[in-house]
Amino acid sequence: MRTVQNIQLKLGEVDVSHVKIDVKSRDDIPQILRGIQYLYINTEIRDKLFAALEKTIPEKIDKNNGRPGMELWKIFVLGVLRLNLNCDYDRLQSLANNYKTVREMLGHGDFDEDYYYQLQTLEDNVRLLTPEVLSEINQIVVSSGHELLKKNEDVKLAARCDSFVVKTDVHFPTDISLLFDAARKAIQLIAQSSNKHGLSIWRQYQYSIKTVKRSYRKAQQSKRRAIRDEDKKLNKIQESHRSYIDLAESFLVKVSQTADQINKEKSLTLTDVANLMEIDEYIKHGIRQIDQIKRRVLNGEVIPSKEKVLSLFEPHTEWICKGKVGVPVELGVRVCIAEDKDQFILHHEIMWNQTDEKLTVPIVEEVKKRFPNLSSMSYDRGFYSNSNREKLKELLESSALPKKGKLSKSDKLLQSSKSYTKAKNKHSAVESAINALGIHGLDRCPDHGKTGFARYVALAVVARNVQHVGAILQKKEQRFLILRKRRQKLKAA
Secondary structure: OOOOOOOOOOOOOOOHHHOOOOOOOOOHHHHHHHHHHHHHHOHHHHHHHHHHHHHHOOOOOOOOOOOOOOOHHHHHHHHHHHHHOOOOHHHHHHHHHHOHHHHHHHOOOHHHOOOOOOHHHHHHHHOOOOHHHHHHHHHHHHHHHHHHOOOOOOOOEEEEEEEEEEEEOOOOOOHHHHHHHHHHHHHHHHHHHHHHOOOOOOOOHHHHHHHHHHHHHHHHHHHHOOOOOHHHHHHHHHHHHHHHHHHHHHHHHHHHHHHHHHHOOOOOOHHHHHHHHHHHHHHHHHHHHHHHHHHHHHOOOOOOHHHOOOOOOOOOOEEEOOOEOOEOOEEEEEEEEEEEOOOOEEEEEEEOOOOHHHHHHHHHHHHHHHOOOEEEEEOOHHHOOHHHHHHHHHHOOEEEOOOOOOOOHHHHHHHOOHHHHHHHHHHOOHHHHHHHHHHHHHOEEOOOHHHHHHHHHHHHHHHHHHHHHHHHHHHHHHHHHHHHHHHHHHHHO
């Protein structure tokens, strides 16, 4: 039985609306908590937020039975803090257990000091939030921000769109490093399975991994040796690579033989079968990398890019060359965002194996579903195509979509209009939003898998908008304090 929030206050517990937050603080935590508090105080916004959070509970589960899990309100608060502070679960655990204001926001009072959040509890619960639910919550947060700025739904909304790369948590992929990853994981998993089934053949598996790693390091460092004779250097490189792949291949054969031996046992569970399937996948990865090393180093072939794998653990990682100065290549996935002039991120799209021009029209359509008053959108040249420009004319009142290449007279006339120039001059402000997202968690995604990546990006967008709401409120409250001091001085005078 998981609830959004326990309505009945405990002894010593402070209601979220009465939690005192330091308005004068220049730290980002008070801003985040102030934004969260605003969502809670407004009854209409809170009801919408709670209704969205309830969708994380599967429909098949009986909400009136079972062990109570962490309240969904706590999960939301902790998730927003994690992304906005760009922190890991260890720091989040410290905040949840030791930071008084955070604990009050989570619903803990003076007589609840012994309540302790375990690290695994935080990891398991924050991951319950889904990208779909977070997208709905983001719309609620942005709408609340517009209400705070006293913007009506009839007011036309202008937005700017751009894409950037969110890095995945991977190392730089070389064929020899990927072979080591495959061999290491295969040895670790087969050692665990062997130990479970009483086989002692892999009792020294850690030494086996070190042996493979030493050979991998020799192959890696062979290119850096200062040998003037090119033929001699090439022979040394080939010799070190040959010994490395021979050693790795022998271990993979041994892993395969042990897996076959375990597979013949009758008392296999579903977990055992899943582990054996995972071991088989790593063996296949290892065989592929050995083949590529032989072709590249020993035979002098050039491996086609379509055959290369960038990561065994994050297969959705893409090799992205955006032509930026000092950044020749980035390993990650493109993310496209649409930001309005009030610095709220209206919507985001993850570009799985897509380029900018494929998302020019779809992102406008998605934003208009959520915010029908969208009237204009600005882009950079990467989003241009003739068909995109024609479709935008039907969807928007105006758009700033610079054309690639040489401009015709009609293009020059279009790009010199007041509406186009105004939107284009303000377009560069989207880089500020991208930078803010990078600082507040969206520089690198530590979560695994496609689902983890999508959840992490969606939560980062929500967290950034929540903090922006808190920053607006903080400025208003600071101005109020300044005016009150001035009035007191005038009265005293």
